[in-house]
Amino acid sequence: MNDPSVIRRLYGRRQGHKLRQGQAALVEDMLPRLSVPDTGALDAATLFGEDRPLQLEIGFGAGEHLAAQAAANPDTGFIGCEPFLNGVVGALGHIQNGDLGNVRLHMGDALEVVERLPDASLSRVYLLHPDPWPKARHAKRRMMNHRPLDAIAAKLAPGGEFRLGTDDPTYCRWSMMVMNARRDFRWLATGPQDFLVRPDDWPETRYERKARRQGHEVWYFRYLRV
Numbered sequence: 001m002n003d004p005s006v007i008r009r010l011y012g013r014r015q016g017h018k019l020r021q022g023q024a025a026l027v028e029d030m031l032p033r034l035s036v037p038d039t040g041a042l043d044a045a046t047l048f049g050e051d052r053p054l055q056l057e058i059g060f061g062a063g064e065h066l067a068a069q070a071a072a073n074p075d076t077g078f079i080g081c082e083p084f085l086n087g088v089v090g091a092l093g094h095i096q097n098g099d100l101g102n103v104r105l106h107m108g109d110a111l112e113v114v115e116r117l118p119d120a121s122l123s124r125v126y127l128l129h130p131d132p133w134p135k136a137r138h139a140k141r142r143m144m145n146h147r148p149l150d151a152i153a154a155k156l157a158p159g160g161e162f163r164l165g166t167d168d169p170t171y172c173r174w175s176m177m178v179m180n181a182r183r184d185f186r187w188l189a190t191g192p193q194d195f196l197v198r199p200d201d202w203p204e205t206r207y208e209r210k211a212r213r214q215g216h217e218v219w220y221f222r223y224l225r226v
Contacts, residue, residue: 019089026092027085034095036079036106047104050076054117056155056226057081057126058110058143061207063091065128068102068203076123078103081110110176111151120157127164129207132171144175146182153184156225161188163202167211172219185223199218 019027020122034168035043044052053076060066060080070078080103083087094105094108106113133141151161158162162185165171176189189195208218 019086023089023093026089026096031088031094031105031107033102034092034105036113038117039041041116041118042076042113042155043121047079047121048102051079052102054079054121055124056110056114056117056122056153057128059083059127059130060091061087061129061205063087063094065126065203065205066091066096066103067094067100069126070095070103071098071222072201074102076102079113079114080104081106083108083109113149114151114155117155119154122155122160123157124161124163125152125156127162128205129167130171131164131210132166132168134168134170134226139174142171142174144171144178146178147183149178149182150187151223153182160225162223162225164223165208165218166221167204167208167216167218169217175221179221179223184226186226188222188224194222 001192036047042048044050044054047054055069055073055076056079057066057069058081060082063080063082066078066080069094070076076148080091082105085107091103091105094100124171127143130142130143134138156162164175166175179187196219198208198218198223202220211218
């Protein structure tokens, strides 16, 4: 596997609007209890106290997809990674409201967590509406590049699934080009409806609804780890 540390730098802001008092309390009280440990090897027992299937979401936004998946799959452990503080606060709110005990959060680079997991330990990885970095000179910053995908592929179990969602045409074309060059993933699409219609077990996010209101097409990609 290529060393993911070469893309360790995070781009963009880490915090938006100032947190309200209740939001700040979530960060102070809940986040330490739910945070992925800063150092050391990670596995289901370390994170959840028992062996269980693991899924990971890279850049979970406000956390509604992460929380919905966790609520629908209570026996699975979910790891959410998001560098943006306000997104982490949103996820904490969903976790609190849903009384979800099967979610752990990392506020930072997802690859810092991915590389600490055992090989073939993840049953599913989600990358939904990542920053497209539309300028050509920024293409190396995209998560859909071979080095990050090498890391993801190593941690996905054979038969595991990688899901990508995007409403950006440039990112869509780029991702298809990158994935078509790989032999460790098989695209689970047999016709246009397979990537133009959101699967039933793919909860809609606020970002996706906003994209559709703005007239954007949304593409749903599902890849099998082979």
